[in-house]
Amino acid sequence: MAKSKFEYVRLFESDDRCLPNAWIVVRVDGKGFHRFSTEHGYEKPNDVRALSLMTKAATSVMEEFKDICLAYGQSDEYSFVFRKETQVYSRRSAKLSTNVCSLFTSAFVYYWSEYFPTSRPLYPPVFDGRTVLYPSNQNIRDYLSWRQADCHINNLYNTTFWALILKAGLTPSEAEQKLKGTLSSDKNEILFSQFAINYNNEPAMLRKGTVLVRRRVPVAIASGGTREVSQIVQEYSDIIGDEFWNENSHLLTLT
Amino acid sequence: MAKSKFEYVRLFESDDRCLPNAWIVVRVDGKGFHRFSTEHGYEKPNDVRALSLMTKAATSVMEEFKDICLAYGQSDEYSFVFRKETQVYSRRSAKLSTNVCSLFTSAFVYYWSEYFPTSRPLYPPVFDGRTVLYPSNQNIRDYLSWRQADCHINNLYNTTFWALILKAGLTPSEAEQKLKGTLSSDKNEILFSQFAINYNNEPAMLRKGTVLVRRRVPVAIASGGTREVSQIVQEYSDIIGDEFWNENSHLLTLT
């Protein structure tokens, strides 16, 4: 049983190390979650339990990978930003995407019952993953802006769409027809005039998505008083404008 | 909130389509499973519940991906062989590895309680994944032989190692010392003379690992009689020699 005779097949594995000094993003995306959310009775337009479970899974990923400096999630997706200089897994692309994707998926199933205590999933949910490189700070900011703009556009649409259905009694196709070709301002107007909803007062988590970062937070100690520890905290900040980045300038500088 | 202004970042995603007309293997591997198996009380040298759960998860993967023609698993790893001509996900490497890896992980957690009914995992288990190409039939056979030879070598070692500990009362380091530098024949001899174990009579699943293939099997139909349906079946065949491949020549030919 000469193992060595066959071991040459290892040479067929390719070297997929990421370019040094570039931001590494791993994004996980729910596979077929439109159907999954319907089958599992997700509330519309947003299910806070599902979003919280996503954030729980993402937090597990950040706890494991210390070199993830920021994560951003919305809907059925989460993006993980690794420090530019990370040497985790020698920056091997497939190692990064599969480990993040597997841990995210695992935690999603593992913690399901904390958020949906009365049922278990009908089948194992799946997330795909990809690794993308961004050379400059502007690029990584634009990447995150792209995802947050996507969150805004979809959530404004979905909020209006489901108000028309749930509160005005339209059918899905009637609601779709009504929204066809409308601008953001039109949807804001429909929400306000027809449903007395000021979209800007909707919960920030739904409008902005969830940002996970590490912060020094005070914790009580046994002897009395507090000490600071690093914790992963969730925020619902605007990450398109400059304010967040000015206040968190350490995120974009070498450590 | 001009989404389009940011959308240029999509261009940073690279095209990772696999070379056409090559066998695609996705292998998933448990991350830190030495520790995981200890913490979860896996029986030594082999835990049939754990191996069965692995095979259950692998079967879920094969049910989803019809273009996987064969899977081979042993210990905490499973290899999935896609048809040479598969066009699943346009043969994109990361799509294949992350989807397989995520579904495998998800099913592993999801079905855990069927195999370990009295406990749940202490934390979410993780598997990494990789995609490797093999151009020729000989290459893909040698790949599978490599994994099965690995199974044989490790299982013979582990069987002897744990017999020395569990039946002869050695400490792990004493057992390790005793086996240092021994050949296969030496270990067979220890098992036979000291523990009356004929290694060849050990369960094939442990010695050979598990092969998953699709077979036409008869199923009873309501009106009486049977009809054939395609099912994923597990076998513990030798896949190093020619016999398996002669009997399953369809696996290596175009469909």
Next chain:
Amino acid sequence: MAKSKFEYVRLFESDDRCLPNAWIVVRVDGKGFHRFSTEHGYEKPNDVRALSLMTKAATSVMEEFKDICLAYGQSDEYSFVFRKETQVYSRRSAKLSTNVCSLFTSAFVYYWSEYFPTSRPLYPPVFDGRTVLYPSNQNIRDYLSWRQADCHINNLYNTTFWALILKAGLTPSEAEQKLKGTLSSDKNEILFSQFAINYNNEPAMLRKGTVLVRRRVPVAIASGGTREVSQIVQEYSDIIGDEFWNENSHLLTLT
């Protein structure tokens, strides 16, 4: 002048080794040769001097790289087929394409005056290069068939096109108009009926392109008699059908 301080930049070079056990083709293509051929007074539809110079340059490449087992050229392009098992430059893709491309270009300029003795090029001619992998024997045969079919289609068109211009006095746009939408059989008929040209009697080098292979050929030795040496010979064989490959079966088998 600390060199080591900067040497980290070497880590930005990526590993581009080709998949083992796959045929490696490097194809070089003239850049802007439509214009180049006009400016240098190439005879139409074919200039035998130019084709011979291409073959001279290709022969220089084959003399340098012993692992090229076959080359095929037509018009302003040449394809070089490396043995499946070659380890030249550790199979690094860019090393292979740039070395072949540079040597081909260099030889083309260097030997120009042997084929165009009365003039020198007006400017340095350029060829681009690419490396492509083909896993199976059928794939590499189909690749070569693709190039030879391209030669046939273009040469039949060009032969007819230039006969219409040079012998029937049409303008280029009149000739183009006349050939628009015609089949091969139409062009054969035009050549035969209008110009008494039986296309099949045109020189094989023009109809089939040039195949370079290594052959054992007898050479005279000083003491009288002959001995066989390996030489690169040019042939104008059909490489689409089976005959060539049956007669040269060594080309597709491991050495």
Next chain:
Amino acid sequence: MAKSKFEYVRLFESDDRCLPNAWIVVRVDGKGFHRFSTEHGYEKPNDVRALSLMTKAATSVMEEFKDICLAYGQSDEYSFVFRKETQVYSRRSAKLSTNVCSLFTSAFVYYWSEYFPTSRPLYPPVFDGRTVLYPSNQNIRDYLSWRQADCHINNLYNTTFWALILKAGLTPSEAEQKLKGTLSSDKNEILFSQFAINYNNEPAMLRKGTVLVRRRVPVAIASGGTREVSQIVQEYSDIIGDEFWNENSHLLTLT
């Protein structure tokens, strides 16, 4: 002669587009130029004719590729820096390296007789090429510093080595022995005390290598007076320190 039947082989070509927003460097390197320089009677330690021919070839490359903003050459190598935003050949790596490499080689042979008028090369010279990406301005500066530091180290060594041979009558192995383990300061001292050479007074082209950049330069016009045109000029600047980059800050900013 169904071309389409074979055209599927085009799908085997891979997409090798470079990451956007990263500096692209193509470096060409003489193949076997130690031997080539000896066989062609290059003067030692430096042959100004050969260096000038290299720069002539590099200038041809820059004239063709307007998106090369800077080139740096020394010994038998030249590096070409493309603008970060270049879309030449859709940033395809192999297209860039083979085109640059082919044109450089072609021009080297083509213009040979202008620099070596009494002889032609004994055989076609070859240069290999590679494409490397550098994400940040610091990285690209460090890359160029690496090459210029290499120039300095080699030229100081060679100047001393050949002085020992040509002026002090040592054999090559005696000279090598004498220089083993010496520091820069030791070599400077040998040059000064033994040969009255102040290394810093050696020609800048030899000590620093050649930088090619585009400058607006005044040219006389027919009607009298001058107008500015963009020209490729050669300079022998220090490109390790900040001064060059401060004076040429446009090179590192978007255009």
